[in-house]
Amino acid sequence: MTEIADLIEPLIALRRDIHSQPELGFAEHQTAATVAKLLREAGLEVHEGIGGTGVVGVLRAGDGPRTLGLRADMDALPIVEQTNLAWASRNPGCFHGCGHDGHVAMLLGAAQALARDPRFSGTLNVIFQPAEEGLGGAREMVADGLFERFPCERVYALHNWPSLPAGTIATRPGAIMGAAATFRVTLEGRGGHAALPQDTPDAILAASVLVQQLNTIVARDILPTAAAVLSVTEIAAGHTHNVLPAEATVGGTVRTFDPEVQDRIEERIGQICRGIEMAFQVHGNLNYIRNYPATINDPQAAADALEVSATVAKAELAPDPAATSEDFSYMLQQCPGAYIWLGQGRGTDSPSLHNPHYDFNDDVLETGLLLHMALARHWLRD
Numbered sequence: 001m002t003e004i005a006d007l008i009e010p011l012i013a014l015r016r017d018i019h020s021q022p023e024l025g026f027a028e029h030q031t032a033a034t035v036a037k038l039l040r041e042a043g044l045e046v047h048e049g050i051g052g053t054g055v056v057g058v059l060r061a062g063d064g065p066r067t068l069g070l071r072a073d074m075d076a077l078p079i080v081e082q083t084n085l086a087w088a089s090r091n092p093g094c095f096h097g098c099g100h101d102g103h104v105a106m107l108l109g110a111a112q113a114l115a116r117d118p119r120f121s122g123t124l125n126v127i128f129q130p131a132e133e134g135l136g137g138a139r140e141m142v143a144d145g146l147f148e149r150f151p152c153e154r155v156y157a158l159h160n161w162p163s164l165p166a167g168t169i170a171t172r173p174g175a176i177m178g179a180a181a182t183f184r185v186t187l188e189g190r191g192g193h194a195a196l197p198q199d200t201p202d203a204i205l206a207a208s209v210l211v212q213q214l215n216t217i218v219a220r221d222i223l224p225t226a227a228a229v230l231s232v233t234e235i236a237a238g239h240t241h242n243v244l245p246a247e248a249t250v251g252g253t254v255r256t257f258d259p260e261v262q263d264r265i266e267e268r269i270g271q272i273c274r275g276i277e278m279a280f281q282v283h284g285n286l287n288y289i290r291n292y293p294a295t296i297n298d299p300q301a302a303a304d305a306l307e308v309s310a311t312v313a314k315a316e317l318a319p320d321p322a323a324t325s326e327d328f329s330y331m332l333q334q335c336p337g338a339y340i341w342l343g344q345g346r347g348t349d350s351p352s353l354h355n356p357h358y359d360f361n362d363d364v365l366e367t368g369l370l371l372h373m374a375l376a377r378h379w380l381r382d
């Protein structure tokens with residue numbers, strides 16, 4: 001019998017219980033209360049209400065000066081579940097379709113097991129964050145003083161990964177998840193008669209030239225070996241045949257893996273808009289909104305994570321980052337660490353994350369728990 005065998009069955013029951021009662025971002029009141037209660041029962045010092053519904057448990061052992069953070073996310077998605085499982089959502093339109101129920105169970109289990117038998121020296125902070133799905137719960141915890149109140153020299157997070165087979169763990173140095181941004185340019189002319197072009201700036205012509213010039217940015221302004229996507233996805237102007245409209249709008253999305261590339265693209269969109277203003281006598285207004293930044297793993301933390309992962313499962317270097325994004329990026333901006341993919345695939349028809357048929361694979365709960373424990377004992381070793 002392994003040191004954690006008796007924990008697994010109750011944790012699977014807990015995971016399914018959380019699954020059946022999902023809560024959306026910043027509304028994880030019941031989930032956070034359960035987490036806090038179980039951490040307290042395990043003997044951790046517990047802090048609630050950080051960055052909204054965030055919870056931090058502190059476990060000290062020995063007199064080592066080192067500190068580590070391990071993160072799990074707690075929120076569900078606004079999706080109608082279609083699994084028909086016995087533990088399916090009882091909260092219609094809300095669904096643990098990203099496996100955060102499993103993340104909570106794995107980190108709680110690791111905290112319980114380490115509290116019982118630490119075999120480390122230092123301070124472990126287990127971080128349960130709200131609102132990963134689009135609302136930036138990690139950013140709110142950081143803004144609420146997470147790392148000032150609970151110093152961490154390093155921080156790790158696991159995410160289950162359906163495209164990776166169960167029993168495999170992967171990560172990589174540098175970018176592992178992408179940054180997403182959206183832009184919208186409004187070009188204002190004056191509006192006027194279509195038969196009198198000499199009197200009226202043409203916002204439609206300005207918008208069509210803008211679309212073409214935006215499509216030169218990735219090809220002409222970005223290092224050929226860097227990856228980036230700029231797609232124009234909206235263009236709107238005009239409503240009849242004899243009026244030059246007063247306004248045209250152009251919108252789209254930008255995906256990057258390097259903050260400098262993101263900066264350069266935003267700068268170039270601005271420069272091109274100024275050129276369009278001058279050339280077509282329109283007034284341009286650029287609204288560039290950065291969503292989550294790229295998730296950038298510290299190279300040493302990623303190397304350590306692979307070494308430690310190999311002690312609990314098959315570990316492999318991920319060849320490419322994923323284009324989806326993750327708000328653990330805000331924690332990695334403050335503290336070196338790594339984001340790690342825990343394989344949970346059950347063959348080729350494994351539903352992807354955010355699919356209404358998805359369910360966290362309980363077979364990998366033990367692997368994730370052991371990985372959290374091994375990461376703690378490795379970084380906080382005597």
Ligand SMILES: [Zn+2]
Binds near residue numbers: 097098133353
């Ligand atoms: Zn998700």
Ligand SMILES: [Zn+2]
Binds near residue numbers: 100159
């Ligand atoms: Zn997720």
